[in-house]
Amino acid sequence: MVLMGWQTARAEIVIVRSSDAAPYKDAETALRDGLAGRNEPLRSVLVKDVADKGVDSIADADGVVAIGTAAARWLHEQLPARVRLVYCMVNNPQDAGLLQGRTDWGVSTDVAIADQISLIAEALPHARTVGMLYRSDTDEGRQMLKTLSGALPHDWHVEAVAVNESPSIASAIDSLMQKNVDVIWTSADQRVYDAASVRSLLLAGLRNKIPVWGFSTSFVRAGALLGVGVEPRAQGAQAASILIRHLDDPKQTESGAEAPREFQIAVNLIVAQQIGIEIPESLSGRAAFVFRPE
Numbered sequence: 001m002v003l004m005g006w007q008t009a010r011a012e013i014v015i016v017r018s019s020d021a022a023p024y025k026d027a028e029t030a031l032r033d034g035l036a037g038r039n040e041p042l043r044s045v046l047v048k049d050v051a052d053k054g055v056d057s058i059a060d061a062d063g064v065v066a067i068g069t070a071a072a073r074w075l076h077e078q079l080p081a082r083v084r085l086v087y088c089m090v091n092n093p094q095d096a097g098l099l100q101g102r103t104d105w106g107v108s109t110d111v112a113i114a115d116q117i118s119l120i121a122e123a124l125p126h127a128r129t130v131g132m133l134y135r136s137d138t139d140e141g142r143q144m145l146k147t148l149s150g151a152l153p154h155d156w157h158v159e160a161v162a163v164n165e166s167p168s169i170a171s172a173i174d175s176l177m178q179k180n181v182d183v184i185w186t187s188a189d190q191r192v193y194d195a196a197s198v199r200s201l202l203l204a205g206l207r208n209k210i211p212v213w214g215f216s217t218s219f220v221r222a223g224a225l226l227g228v229g230v231e232p233r234a235q236g237a238q239a240a241s242i243l244i245r246h247l248d249d250p251k252q253t254e255s256g257a258e259a260p261r262e263f264q265i266a267v268n269l270i271v272a273q274q275i276g277i278e279i280p281e282s283l284s285g286r287a288a289f290v291f292r293p294e
Contacts, residue, residue, distance in 0.1 A: 011062030015044035018068025027236035034240025047071040088239035093257040107238045109230045112259040113151040131181030136162035188215045209275040220266035234262035264288035
């Protein structure tokens with residue numbers, strides 16, 4: 001009689017998507033490619049299915065990767081601390097609450113401000129004054145103003161208008177337009193920017209011939225002069241490298257969000273023509289998205 005020993009199941013990696021939207025699926029494809037050499041089995045689920053079944057359905061995983069803010073936020077709040085959580089396709093991890101509480105790691109969709117300023121300087125070589133709308137009554141707003149100011153070249157400066165200190169977003173935009181700025185910088189702060197405020201800012205920028213920097217490709221498509229966006233596959237690949245690093249060295253404990261290593265430039269030549277700005281071909285030639293006059 002031969003006694004068969006117990007076979008230990010391999011710990012798995014679970015990918016949790018916020019939805020079935022194409023960008024999240026693209027990020028998952030690159031994530032799987034990046035983890036192809038691992039021994040851990042992979043499976044993927046939607047966050048709503050995990051919520052329906054309960055977090056215990058994935059609590060035995062060796063690592064969980066959240067794709068999208070909704071999945072990352074839910075898992076950050078529900079996942080046991082012993083399970084490693086990595087995320088990607090997340091806008092503003094600080095605002096999403098991912099930098100407080102349990103220790104997580106990930107890559108955000110927020111391109112480093114220094115890279116943004118470098119592109120603005122290339123497009124607008126005579127720019128020296130950057131306008132900004134922000135909230136002075138939030139830690140995030142005050143920190144964003146400080147971060148932007150610190151990223152500027154020494155001979156640049158910021159003119160900031162606090163929307164919470166103005167009677168309305170429209171009056172805050174009017175105040176900003178009167179400050180003789182060379183460009184208006186925007187960030188993905190949902191307390192400042194929604195569909196209505198974006199539309200108002202873009203219209204005011206066109207009327208006053210002041211270029212707007214957009215924090216997404218859709219913002220540029222809507223009427224910002226230029227901006228940046230992220231490629232979902234690059235996000236997935238970067239998340240895979242972060243997870244591998246922490247699986248191979250479990251003693252790492254410092255949480256945080258990395259800036260995307262790769263991003264895409266967007267340029268709106270229609271707006272450039274309307275406000276009388278010539279975008280250098282060296283910049284438009286590198287852009288992944290170029291919106292041209294018909």
